[in-house]
Amino acid sequence: MRVNKQIILASSSVRRISLLKQWGLFFKIIPSGADEKINLIKPSYIVKELAYRKGRHVAQRYPDALTLSADTVVVLNGKIIGKPKSKKESEKIIRELNGSIHKVYTGVAVIQKDKCSVFYDTVCIKMRKLPENMLKQLFGKHMDKAGAYAVQDTGDNFVEKIYGDYYTAIGLPYKKLATELKKFKIRLKSSHDLSKNHSHQRLFRDCYFRISDNV
Numbered sequence: 001m002r003v004n005k006q007i008i009l010a011s012s013s014v015r016r017i018s019l020l021k022q023w024g025l026f027f028k029i030i031p032s033g034a035d036e037k038i039n040l041i042k043p044s045y046i047v048k049e050l051a052y053r054k055g056r057h058v059a060q061r062y063p064d065a066l067t068l069s070a071d072t073v074v075v076l077n078g079k080i081i082g083k084p085k086s087k088k089e090s091e092k093i094i095r096e097l098n099g100s101i102h103k104v105y106t107g108v109a110v111i112q113k114d115k116c117s118v119f120y121d122t123v124c125i126k127m128r129k130l131p132e133n134m135l136k137q138l139f140g141k142h143m144d145k146a147g148a149y150a151v152q153d154t155g156d157n158f159v160e161k162i163y164g165d166y167y168t169a170i171g172l173p174y175k176k177l178a179t180e181l182k183k184f185k186i187r188l189k190s191s192h193d194l195s196k197n198h199s200h201q202r203l204f205r206d207c208y209f210r211i212s213d214n215v
């Protein structure tokens with residue numbers, strides 16, 4: 001959908017870029033250089049704060065544009081897991097996540113002049129318990145993703161089920177984003193159109209169940 005206001009995606013994430021394109025937006029990509037050091041504990045606060053920082057960093061330079069930014073983390077037993085810094089760390093994370101039930105949090109910020117919306121969504125992920133020979137193939141494979149795995153890589157056979165909005169796990173919550181963007185007079189393609197091409201339906205269960213933040 002063409003809009004006359006300029007939209008900026010303050011992100012270098014290939015997933016976020018391709019999702020927004022898939023959802024029909026026209027936008028400029030300006031990766032944010034915001035400082036991501038943080039001493040918050042609650043996952044929802046962390047992803048909202050980081051999404052906001054990333055967006056603000058770019059929005060300050062483009063005050064007339066609408067800036068969109070996001071942050072994603074994996075949370076296992078209260079521990080925040082981001083992108084692995086080395087292959088060794090990726091191995092450690094994969095071993096911890098093997099056979100686990102954990103959550104993925106994505107925070108989003110939409111900033112336009114003095115109007116700002118910061119929100120988050122969370123999904124619950126159930127992993128298969130993979131044998132050593134299959135696990136080994138994942139070490140170092142997804143270095144640019146929080147949790148060192150990729151829900152979208154169904155060939156890995158690691159993810160068994162996703163409870164919630166599938167897109168939240170890969171970096172942008174479709175449903176909440178579509179609702180928030182309407183407040184800025186921007187419409188995303190409908191989820192009905194998207195579901196026709198959805199190749200991950202077997203993983204996807206759209207049933208929100210409440211589970212403690214410590215999972």
Ligand SMILES: Cc1cn([C@H]2C[C@H](O)[C@@H](COP(=O)(O)OP(=O)(O)OP(=O)(O)O)O2)c(=O)[nH]c1=O
Binds near residue numbers: 054070149
């Ligand atoms: C859990 C999970 C994360 N991810 C990705 C989404 C995000 O790109 C990344 C989390 O890192 P982020 O720090 O949220 O984002 P980024 O560094 O990729 O990009 P930017 O800060 O410039 O926006 O992990 C997947 O693609 N699949 C998954 O299953």
